[in-house]
Amino acid sequence: MDKEKILKFISDGLAPELLAKLNTYRFGDFDSKFQNLIRIMLLLIEKAENNRGTFYHSIKSRVLKGLPHILKSEETVNKFVDILKTDSVPNYVNISTLVREFIISIEDKDIAFNEHETNFDEYQFQKKLKEVNNSFLTKSIEEKLDYEIILSNFYNCVDTLGKERKIFIQDDAIEQFRNYILENPTEYLRYFIRPYYSGPNNTDYEYYLHVPEPFYKQIFKLDSDFDSFLAHSQSVVGSNLITDIESFIEKLDKVDDSREKTVLLFSRKINMDTDRTVKLQYDQHKWIRPECKPNNYS
DSSP states (O other): OOHHHHHHHHHTTOHHHHHHHHTTOOOOSSOHHHHHHHHHHHHHHHHOSSOHHHHHHHHHHHHHHTHHHHTTOHHHHHHHHHHHHHHOOTTOHHHHHHHHHHHHHHHTTOGGGTSSOOSSOHHHHHHHHHHHHHHHHHHHHHTTOOHHHHHHHHHTOEEEEOGGGOEEEOHHHHHHHHHHHHHOHHHHHHTSOEESOSSOOTTSGGGGEEEOOTTHHHHSSSHHHHHHHHHHHHHHHOHHHHHHHHHHHHHHHTSOTTSOOOEEEOOTTSOOOGGGEEOOOOSOOSSSOGGGSGGGOO
16 A cells, blocks of 8 residues: 555545545455555544544444454454554544444444454454554654643543443553653643533533543542642642642532532633632633633633
């Protein structure tokens, strides 16, 4: 496969035509033709600017249809996994999202992974897929990709589902990400507080409800570990950001366990119950509602 030629097709806006041609291919075994089709689709899923969802669903469909051939033996599984690891391209987020979907489908005993008789255990396949996503996290950190990309690849490192479908992240991924943020605390803390809902408008009370980074209790096993992280980060990020995070967590911890764990951020747009409200000091939080930033208080 001529990778540069494929990338040129994509940059010239010919990705839809390329996909249409790929969709005419018929395959049997997991042979070189099938393998190259996967390689091309890995480029499309990350590099095509438009209709990325179409490419996502196309590669998903091809992999699912080809599962009996991919899971034929340890050799074919290893070849598929090797293609994912070596032929995927930055930013890795779209392919890692697809791999995450496969991991969860196996966890859910999805019919797509159970309707075919195969020679390779699906849970061993799932284990290898987890290794694939962990490798994408490693690459995104090593290649110094944008923080939001690293965060997305971290969130895709699903290990298992718990009660009420609570997601648990792989231990190896947690260790990698924790080491990364210990050295680079600023972005993690700037992105720590985020809205609870995506939909309400700014006249609704719910619009101002916020939650913490969802995996911080998995990243920092003990409250004292997180407290230590904040203390050591203050010299890097400044006292205002640390104070905001501490105040936010303090309010969060007071929320009754029978209720949703949310905190109300102060805004002059609506009247608020001050007992439940945090008034921020730091102006550069990345994901909070704009109305809740201190520079919009006046």
